[in-house]
Amino acid sequence: MPITRRRLLAGSAAGLAFPALARAESADKPRLTAISQWSAGSDGAAISALGKLFEEHGGIWQHNPVPGFTTEMMNKLRAQIIAGDPPAVSQLKGPEIAAWSKIAPTVDISTLVKAAGYADKAPAELAKSCQPAGHWIALPLQVYRINTLFMSTKGMQRAGVTRAPKSWAEFNDTAEKMKAAGMIPVANGGIRWDDGMKFEIALAGINPDIYRRAIMQLDIDALKGKEVLAAFEQLRKLANWMNPNIAAQGWAVNLPAFVKGDMGMVLMGGWAQGNLMRAGATPADFSSGPAPQESGPPCFDLNADCFIFWKPKGADLEAGQKLFAELVMQPATQEMYSKITGSIPARTDVNLQVDGFTDGQRDSAKNLREAIAGDRVLLSLGHNMAQPNGMTAAMIDVLTDYVHNSAIPAAEGQKRLVEAVASAQ
Amino acid sequence: MRTILPLPAREPKAGRPEVADVWRRRIGGALTQLAIWVPLAIAAGHVVVFTVWTTWVSFTASTLMPDYSWVGLRNYWAVTRTANFQIAYVNLLIFGLGFVLLTMALGLLLAILLDQRVRGENVLRTIFLYPLAVSFVVTGTVWSWLLNPGLGIQKLVNDLGWTDFRFDWLVQSDKAIYTLILAGVWQGAGFAMALFLAGLRSVDGELIKAAQIDGAGPWRTYHRVLLPTIWPIFVTVFVILLQSAIKAFDLVRALTGGGPGISTMLPTLVVYDFMFQRSELGRGSAAAVLMLLSLVVVLLPYGLYVRWQRQRQARA
């Protein structure tokens, strides 16, 4: 075919357009590098779904989950920061957001938050942790309630218990009945944060205000007070009702026994519902509700995962961060995420009455709204929300030692906790 | 640094200019220096630099990141006061001694047994050696199942009828450290066995014959002749097992997680905990330096002993 001038013109125009087009594409295409610890399980599935959503909106998703737990993830993050190559976003939570934001530059996303009208939708405590210097540098992904009590249906029948206990006195009563029936009343794990969590549930149930002063504000008078002593005494009771053979295994190994009715109660965060389902339980096998509360309506002991935004190098990463922030703040994304992990959305205005949520999640979300209104939202100690990691670890050292060593009396445990707080400051 | 001996002069080949030889020798000399010094400098250098850096950081206020502001001994003071650290040190003594001595004892026993020209020696030797191939994480995990009173050995014996049998060290704060020794001995005995067996087999046949001619029975032959001859091997095995004990980390994390509570903490875990979990690099470095110092306490006598031995040989 003869090469006419027209063809030549058309051909060269196309040829010139191509690289320009390609350059425009790659310059615009938002890209996101992310580090988290969520490589498997429902967390892994949820973050992957979020990634797919990101790609559906035209972005390039580069997520690097670090095998292991939070420490390994922080190791990797630290290594990347020292190497001068932080990811665009990374998983971080609670006071660690403030601590880490001091060592590497972050991005101020306050304008995006304002544009989305998001600022007053998240619980105040959570919002505060995402704004250590007064402007938003992180966004919450999901929220869990820590102080949740799960009852085994078969276990309740076996012990002759008709309803979940509402106060610690009733709880202790129920546990005694279960013990008498030959069951293990409390199914627990042998991991540090699990022991710490039991203490915080006990204290939060006894007196949320004291919890706030003692654990969140480290008020020495509150730490030396009688409520904390009572919490230690309750913790000793809980320890005596726990599985003696758990050693260092996670709490989830107890679940088959829990479903069968050989173990009666689980005090765990809301994610336990997911564990139960994956262990083969049906909704009829268990019931869930708030953990015992001595006086007043149940408080909400909060645990949340957030993503922090690091200052990126490159326009594509900046665009990626913008897209990611917008996506994460949308109710639809939060709904999708929480459906997969079993958490509740960080946005309090998401409607959970739709399909895909369980009653446990709905109850939790209602609890959160009420707790926000009644100023009864607490931050979790065992899950690194209330204090920076160093202080948390020092306190949990005392708590886990206390749980596993029955020779330590409650007063001694309280004394050691006060000492640990003093020396870790 | 010069090499001891310069090469002797060569006769220049007929028709070959001497200059080329000189250059060849110079380049050869330079390459030799490089080949000697580059690897050694890097290896020795990394030891020195990393140790010095860690010591430096231990005197600073480093938390999440290295920070270079001097705080003197504050980190050391803070670390030695934590229960974590104190428990870890006691545990290191118990675990170190127990692991090293028991591994050596079992290894020696296995070596002596295998030295008896038994049938199936190859198979047996492989069976005793394979634990070395397995990572510490796997060892710790499997032993955590076996030693769990509700899952493993105790349950098995109870099911067989001896319902009073107890083997629940794993869940007792004061006995859990012994489970670490148990798992460690299982993993390391094969290594000790291999070294001892090699040593026993390489003893001069004449020595054994002489002992037998003197009427020594097997026990005396071992006791008086063979074991003393392989004394240097004891030292080597000791050193290698010692460093294994000091660096024990994965095994502890997988077997006990540092628990029950904090009763099986070891110094490497304390270092990791402070440095990475608590984001307190300064304190973690202080813990690491303390760990290394305690090593010096053990190694210094060994170093002096070696020096003394060499001087004795030189004098002889």
Place this chain on the structure above:
Amino acid sequence: MKWSRLIIHAALIALALLFLVPLGVVVVNSLRSSQEIAATSMIGWPGHLTFANYGQAWNHFCMAEHCWGIEPYMLNSFTLAVPATILSTLLGALAGYSIALWRFRGDQMIFALVTLGIFLPEQMKLIPWVVVLRDLSLMNTIAGLVLIHTVQGMSFTTLFCRNYYVGIPQDLMKAARIDGAGFFRIFWRIVLPLSPPILIVTVIFQFTGIWNEFLFGVTFTSGGQQPVTAALIALSAAITSEPMYGEQSAAVLIAALPTLLVYLFGGRYFLSGLTAGAVK
């Protein structure tokens, strides 16, 4: 005399069985389904045998967004362990030879410094290595890990090789020098041919150590380049949210296979290498 032979054999067989128990438990667990293990107990006979765990572990198990199983991670471990083992062994042989046979001023001091490296815990070396790799632009590469393991491996390999080479008589060296041989020629022609026993010991030791190493493998690589130890850790983290004990056992066995095979076939040489005077 017969009695004592009987006792010796009985003791050995009893000990051998004890040694095999942990391996047996893992093998049995890899043939049970995870649900069964979760429902009954970690240790027990299989209700019914299943080989599905192996298939799952090999190329179906999901980590992050990829369901590759542990196959690609095994390849990464090979890419890491083989070069690092070879390099650290060769350099160790060279260094051992320099210190034991060639000799130079300060050689004992250097030897002591290099050998002290075997006592340094990994945890304290993590951050310094980050800085080094950053300056060499080797972060998140297998090459970076090879560098780390080679340098650290030299502490062990130099120790082993030097202790072996001191057994080579100095007369051999002197004769070679008189013949006009230089550093490299002596190494190549005399020392290396004498080295196979110790080289095998060193290779086995190094390969096992590098293959099973986890802390650096996880921190200095990302995503699909991680070694198999990282995948195993991901599996155990996944187990906290759903029971996958069968797959974990199968994965552990697959991952341990190379080192087990090394000991199976190399065990004999391991021993003869040590016998030949590796241990002094």
